[in-house]
Amino acid sequence: MADAARLRRLLSLIPYVLKHQGATFDELCEVFEVSRSQLVDDLNLIFLCGQPDYSPADLIDVFIDEDRVFIGMADYFARPLRFTPAELSGLYLACSALARLAGAPVSPGLSSVMEKIRDALGMGELPPDEVERSLELASHAAEGEILSELTRACEERLAVDMEYYSYGRDELTRRRVNPLSLEFGMGHWYLRAWDEPSGEVRVFRVDRVKELTVSGERFQPPDEEVFEGPYGAVGGGEITVRLRFAPALAGWAREQPIFSSVEEEGAFLVCTLKTDKLSWLERELLSCGAGVEVLEPRELREGLRRRVERILSLYAEKKKRGGT
Amino acid sequence: MNKAERLINLIAMLLEARRPVTLERIRNSIPGYQQASVPSFKRMFERDKSELREMGVPIRVEPVDAFGEEMGYRIPKEEYYLPEIDFTPEEKVALLLVNRLASGGVIPLSREAGSALLKLSPDLGDVGRSGRTGYAPLRFAHPAESLETLTTLWEASVRRRTVRFTYRSLGSSQSQERSIDPYGLYFDRGAWYVVGYCHLRGEVRSFRVSRIESQVEAVSTPDKGPDFARPEDFRLREHARILPWEFEEGTHYRAEVRFSPRIAWLVERDLGDVYPFRYLKGGGGKLRVTVRNEDAFCNWVLSFAEDAEVVSPPELRSKVRDRLLEILAMAGGDEVG
Numbered sequence: 001m002a003d004a005a006r007l008r009r010l011l012s013l014i015p016y017v018l019k020h021q022g023a024t025f026d027e028l029c030e031v032f033e034v035s036r037s038q039l040v041d042d043l044n045l046i047f048l049c050g051q052p053d054y055s056p057a058d059l060i061d062v063f064i065d066e067d068r069v070f071i072g073m074a075d076y077f078a079r080p081l082r083f084t085p086a087e088l089s090g091l092y093l094a095c096s097a098l099a100r101l102a103g104a105p106v107s108p109g110l111s112s113v114m115e116k117i118r119d120a121l122g123m124g125e126l127p128p129d130e131v132e133r134s135l136e137l138a139s140h141a142a143e144g145e146i147l148s149e150l151t152r153a154c155e156e157r158l159a160v161d162m163e164y165y166s167y168g169r170d171e172l173t174r175r176r177v178n179p180l181s182l183e184f185g186m187g188h189w190y191l192r193a194w195d196e197p198s199g200e201v202r203v204f205r206v207d208r209v210k211e212l213t214v215s216g217e218r219f220q221p222p223d224e225e226v227f228e229g230p231y232g233a234v235g236g237g238e239i240t241v242r243l244r245f246a247p248a249l250a251g252w253a254r255e256q257p258i259f260s261s262v263e264e265e266g267a268f269l270v271c272t273l274k275t276d277k278l279s280w281l282e283r284e285l286l287s288c289g290a291g292v293e294v295l296e297p298r299e300l301r302e303g304l305r306r307r308v309e310r311i312l313s314l315y316a317e318k319k320k321r322g323g324t
Numbered sequence: 325m326n327k328a329e330r331l332i333n334l335i336a337m338l339l340e341a342r343r344p345v346t347l348e349r350i351r352n353s354i355p356g357y358q359q360a361s362v363p364s365f366k367r368m369f370e371r372d373k374s375e376l377r378e379m380g381v382p383i384r385v386e387p388v389d390a391f392g393e394e395m396g397y398r399i400p401k402e403e404y405y406l407p408e409i410d411f412t413p414e415e416k417v418a419l420l421l422v423n424r425l426a427s428g429g430v431i432p433l434s435r436e437a438g439s440a441l442l443k444l445s446p447d448l449g450d451v452g453r454s455g456r457t458g459y460a461p462l463r464f465a466h467p468a469e470s471l472e473t474l475t476t477l478w479e480a481s482v483r484r485r486t487v488r489f490t491y492r493s494l495g496s497s498q499s500q501e502r503s504i505d506p507y508g509l510y511f512d513r514g515a516w517y518v519v520g521y522c523h524l525r526g527e528v529r530s531f532r533v534s535r536i537e538s539q540v541e542a543v544s545t546p547d548k549g550p551d552f553a554r555p556e557d558f559r560l561r562e563h564a565r566i567l568p569w570e571f572e573e574g575t576h577y578r579a580e581v582r583f584s585p586r587i588a589w590l591v592e593r594d595l596g597d598v599y600p601f602r603y604l605k606g607g608g609g610k611l612r613v614t615v616r617n618e619d620a621f622c623n624w625v626l627s628f629a630e631d632a633e634v635v636s637p638p639e640l641r642s643k644v645r646d647r648l649l650e651i652l653a654m655a656g657g658d659e660v661g
Binding site for chain 2: 003004010018019030046053076077079080086087088089090094095097098101102108110116130134142143155165180182183184186207208282284285288293301305309312315
């Protein structure tokens with residue numbers, strides 16, 4: 001409800017300004033995630049509040065000097081409202097989740113934050129032990145060092161030399177990139193960076209960065225920082241691929257977000273996607289076994305066949321050796 | 325009269341009151357109540373009061389004087405005020421990141437975490453600009469699961485409430501009504517799972533949250549005590565990283581898989597915490613895997629194409645080989661077979 005959200009904001013905005021007198025409009029808009037006009041409305045509303053009888057001497061004092069905001073006569077709102085039990089649990093849960101998703105090196109202050117919250121507020125009806133036992137997140141500790149180096153490089157705008165395994169092209173490459181931001185989505189950390197070899201902004205999976213060196217070279221960040229998410233990473237190629245899934249795989253195929261169209265053909269499912277990464281697709285298809293057939297293009301069908309032959313030779317050879 | 329204004333005035337008045345304030349005084353003082361008739365004022369006040377209590381405003385009802393005949397309202401400051409917490413600059417950056425995670429809605433109770441962080445904002449100040457270098461590059465994308473479902477499931481697991489929902493398991497075209505005793509939630513490879521005792525199957529199972537098709541509802545009313553006890557020896561971790569080829573009983577193998585130098589490091593990073601892994605001379609590596617589901621195991625090994633080879637046991641080697649021959653037949657390479 002909009003009213004409730006506004007009330008919550010006002011009850012934090014007043015103590016914020018009381019503690020940070022002279023905060024600028026920009027700062028307040030950023031911290032409270034509101035537009036300038038919304039902030040003006042909020043301040044106008046605060047200006048009407050106070051103690052009975054609401055004579056000028058009883059009202060909260062709000063004044064704006066150029067771009068700076070000051071509030072007085074509101075000592076009773078010196079502190080924000082206490083947490084509800086759900087807010088406390090939520091905050092604690094989010095802290096402990098972040099620790100596991102990003103790892104300690106990325107957020108060194110996190111464990112002491114959790115201690116402070118526990119000590120100052122108590123955990124009430126939710127023992128911290130219960131949080132640990134009821135919520136589990138696959139750890140990203142293995143890539144933690146790389147993630148933390150990349151975080152630093154992003155913050156300090158330092159170019160990075162990295163050895164990167166491109167799954168789509170199935171090759172290990174060395175490249176210099178200007179790291180812009182990091183996003184967690186679909187269960188992975190992604191790096192958005194300006195890529196020197198290709199001369200464009202690209203998205204990289206952090207767990208596929210094999211080695212990394214932060215250079216001493218500073219780069220000029222772009223004017224606009226947007227991260228559109230890594231989800232276009234696979235699609236968007238020139239080649240149209242049509243696949244027919246056996247009934248046993250139809251349910252799985254429906255869950256994959258990569259298909260632009262899905263048609264039923266009896267109990268079979270014919271799915272279409274656009275890509276330019278056939279090497280990636282070949283390996284995906286291998287893991288579907290005989291449950292999927294390539295309808296087009298022909299080069300994918302043949303690529304898959306050649307690949308299967310290569311893998312088969314691995315097994316044939318071994319068998320001979322095993323026999324001797 | 326703006327409602328937010330009325331509520332702020334009400335809080336302000338009850339916070340400053342030295343003694344409990346009677347209903348009559350509240351009505352006579354606060355703009356917005358004054359204009360209403362007595363019965364509609366009372367309804368309005370009741371609604372406001374319960375709304376504020378829901379937000380956590382501690383409104384107390386106490387006798388106005390020693391005679392105890394008339395009751396009044398008061399907000400004790402010590403119960404209202406959030407204790408002051410001093411955060412170091414590093415801790416502030418950590419909380420900025422927690423805020424990002426919360427606004428991404430990745431974790432149950434994200435909305436509540438967000439409103440807690442709003443309350444901490446006076447103590448955090450303008451972290452965005454006063455942080456390590458004024459720029460924190462981490463972002464979190466919204467997950468596919470609904471935050472509401474995640475929150476309901478997690479709260480049910482903490483409060484030990486049996487829940488009911490319709491679920492479509494993978495590979496079945498029809499959804500089924502399930503009721504489970506949720507023991508906990510886990511997140512792996514971009515998907516949330518709830519683990520719990522399934523009344524239909526009579527055992528502990530994992531359910532992928534994105535395959536829940538209905539609202540999640542508690543089976544009993546909230547005023548009742550817990551519906552179940554979580555077994556003392558239950559460890560979420562033991563259910564959390566069950567890999568696809570470990571599902572189902574039946575055959576049980578210890579398999580050895582060799583990976584090429586090109587990708588061995590990736591495998592170690594991904595699975596080194598679950599299975600024994602060792603590097604070989606020349607940079608490749610060997611992983612020792614538990615296999616209960618042969619099909620899923622073949623799928624996984626083949627996803628690495630020529631960069632992975634099953635070394636042992638022979639049963640699984642020939643299984644992979646058979647699979648390859650099947651694919652070959654389908655891809656129209658029968659003349660090579």
